[in-house]
Amino acid sequence: MTIKNHILFLAGIIILMGGNPIAAQKKIKMEEYELKAAFLIRFVDYVYWKDYSKNKTFKIAILEESPITSSLLNMTKNKKMEIKEYKNLNETGFCNILFVPYDCTIPIEKILSKFSGKPVLIVTEQNGYGKKGSHMNFVMVENKLKFEVNLKAINKSGIGISSFLLQHAIIVQ
Numbered sequence: 001m002t003i004k005n006h007i008l009f010l011a012g013i014i015i016l017m018g019g020n021p022i023a024a025q026k027k028i029k030m031e032e033y034e035l036k037a038a039f040l041i042r043f044v045d046y047v048y049w050k051d052y053s054k055n056k057t058f059k060i061a062i063l064e065e066s067p068i069t070s071s072l073l074n075m076t077k078n079k080k081m082e083i084k085e086y087k088n089l090n091e092t093g094f095c096n097i098l099f100v101p102y103d104c105t106i107p108i109e110k111i112l113s114k115f116s117g118k119p120v121l122i123v124t125e126q127n128g129y130g131k132k133g134s135h136m137n138f139v140m141v142e143n144k145l146k147f148e149v150n151l152k153a154i155n156k157s158g159i160g161i162s163s164f165l166l167q168h169a170i171i172v173q
Helices: 003-016 019-046 066-076 109-116 151-157 165-166
Strands: 047-049 057-063 081-086 097-100 121-124 135-140 144-150 160-161 170-172
Touching: 003 081, 019 047, 019 066, 019 097, 019 135, 019 165, 057 066, 066 081, 081 135, 097 109, 109 121, 121 151, 135 170, 144 151, 151 160, 160 165
Parallel strands: 057 081, 057 097, 097 121, 121 135, 144 170
Antiparallel strands: 047 160, 135 144
């Protein structure tokens, strides 16, 4: 086969696979973030914050930019929730959940230090962050989205987690 034939062959495969492979990857990423957003919204029902009243607006902060923001905004339109992205750590004030995207440029140690002992659920999506002290960390296991829970970090923060949620978690120390 000539180079021209190879290119035509590959182009044909790409067309048969649904067109643009980059668009397909973006679609898969968006579906992953929709699932992560759904998890975060469900966590609210199984996590207990010290001194939090259901009458208050529930706040989810996202550090820097993340595709999860649009998914969360779509899912919380009719709920008493505030979803907001913050460009830097100093801008974040009180929040119930802090989501730290995998490509966040702020070191996890600095984030954990700022919220140490505060009832803020820190949720990450970077391998190893559960063991470093993140309260919950999204991980892919056998192509399935799972979440780790660091009980030691949770207990230090004054947050409680229901046993139902813990049954579905990967416990890390």
